[in-house]
Every structure is written in C-alpha cells, then in structure tokens.
Amino acid sequence: MSTSTGICAGRVAVVTGAGRGLGRAHALALAAEGAKVVVNDIGAALDGSGAAAGPAEEVALEIRAAGGEAVAHTGDIAVSDGAASLITTALDAFGRLDTLVNNAGFLRDRMLVNLDEDDWDAVMRVHLKGHFLPLKHAAAHWRAEAKAGRTPEARVVNTSSGAGLLGSVGQGNYSAAKAGILGLTLVAAAEMGRYGVQINAIAPAARTRMTEQTFKDTMAAPREGAFDAMAPENVSPLVVWLGSAASAGVTGRVFEAEAGRITVMEGWHPGPTADKGARWTPAEAGETTLKLLASARTPEGVYGAS
Secondary structure, three states: OOOOOOOOOOOEEEEOOOOOHHHHHHHHHHHHOOOEEEEEOOOOOOOOOOOOOHHHHHHHHHHHHOOOOEEEEOOOOOOHHHHHHHHHHHHHHHOOOOEEEOOOOOOOOEOHHHOOHHHHHHHHHHHHHHHHHHHHHHHHHHHHHHHOOOOOOEEEEEEOOHHHHHOOOOEHHHHHHHHHHHHHHHHHHHHHHHHOEEEEEEEEEOOOOOOOOOOOOOOOOOOOOOOOOOOHHHOHHHHHHHOOHHHOOOOOOEEEEEOOEEEEEOOOOOOOOOOOOOOOOHHHHHHHHHHHHHOOOOOEOOOOEO
16 A cells, blocks of 8 residues: 555554545545554444444455555444444554544434434434544553553544534534534543543534535535545545644644635634623623623624524
C-alpha cells in the first residue's frame, strides 16, 4: 500500500461504522497513512435494522488488497460486550491500540409530535451510547497503560454533526444525540488528558446513506471532472491528522469539516448580561431579558437565522 506521508505508521486504529460512507473513507485513509485498522460495522440498514458481516469484511479486504493490514469486527458497539470486544480485537490482532474513531450511526427522522419513543431510544443508543461504550473501554485500556509506565499517544475522534451544533428540523432525536456527543467529548478530554489521551470531535458534511436522501440537492454528485465537494473522502484527512501523534496538544476541540474547508467551532460563550445584585421580580427579569436580547446576536440554526 502506498502512503503519502506515513503519518500513522506503526499506529493501530479502530473505526466504528466503517463499512460505508464516512467510516469507510476514514478507515481507508488511515490505512493509506500506515495504520493497521480494525473495521467495525454491524451491517445494519439505514434505519438501524438488520445486520450483515459483508460491509466490514469488504473494507478490511480492500485495505489488505492494497497492501495494508486490517481485520473486521461486526459486533454491536452499543452494548458493553460488543464495545469491549472491539478493543480486544485490536489488541489481539495488532498488540496495541492508538486511535479510536467513533462514527457509527443511523437515522429515524420524524417531527417531534410523530417521533416514537422507540425511534428516540434507538438513535440515542447507537449515536450516543455507541460513542460512550467504545470510548469507555478504550480509555480503561489507555489508563492502565499509563499507570504501568507506558503513557500512550492515544487519540479519539468523535463524530457529531451540524444538527448537534445548531439543531435540525425533523431530527430531534439525532440532534440531541449529536449534541450529547459534544458534551461527552469535552468531559472525556478533561478526564483523560493526564493519561496521554486526546479527544476531539468533528461535525462533517458529506454524501452518505444518511444525507444523500435527506439533503438530495446539496449532496448531488458534481459534473465529471469537477471537485466533488460532498465526497466523504474530503473529511478523512482531518480525521487522520487528529488520530495521529502529529496532533499533539489538540484536545477538547470541535471542528466542522466539509469539502475543502476546516472550521474550528467555538461553541457557547457568554453574551450580554445584567446583574442586579439581588433577586429579580418576574416583571424585572422579563424586562431585563428583553433588553439583553435586543443587544444579542441573532442565533444561527433552525430557530434563528440560517
């Protein structure tokens, strides 16, 4: 397998949801830069139903055919045993773990009044719990390594979304889960830094099974020969760098990645404020709040300006 820089040479990377779309692109890009890869994918349909070993096996075979090293993992990473076996697979196959890319997910879009409890739970389970459990088991391994005097240069790249940053009409479950991933990223980065673990999140925009129908017009392939701005491969270089030792010192950050653009997202920050120095009455609180809003920026996202 030819490598352009070998930025991940000697590293072992695990990628969840790597059978298709962004996860596949990340797995191939990590392998192209010298990483040995565990390709996780349960092989579910777009709505999370069903399972098949094919997608993960096909990507692992593609990596090996190009001269790289890869193994497939088809377990459910949203249950503790499946997430634990994901980490064990990396250790058994390659003897170490350096990078975890949490990417797995699916959609069950509904307006809130039509959103079934099962659809809420299913999306939360795969996106949010499916980030937490692999992270938990990987972190436990890295903490043990650090305590044994083998402090790693470990990296985690979590996958949020513009829906998690700004909201998305018809995606209350997905938006809430993706916002939860941002909170998890910040806490994990703070907790795990002492053990040599850096944890960041990306909010990618690309053409995948999840977006090509929901955003059909913006995700359409370009004319032949033109830059394919929505190709998932455009996001992977940032993931590769964040997953490498070269990203030393970068942790607890969120990045948007789309086409040829990388944006550092700066999140919530204090806006206009007022302090009475004593308790407000409801009328005073309302009057003051309206004055503060008048001098505040108009919010972006589904409620404010787009």
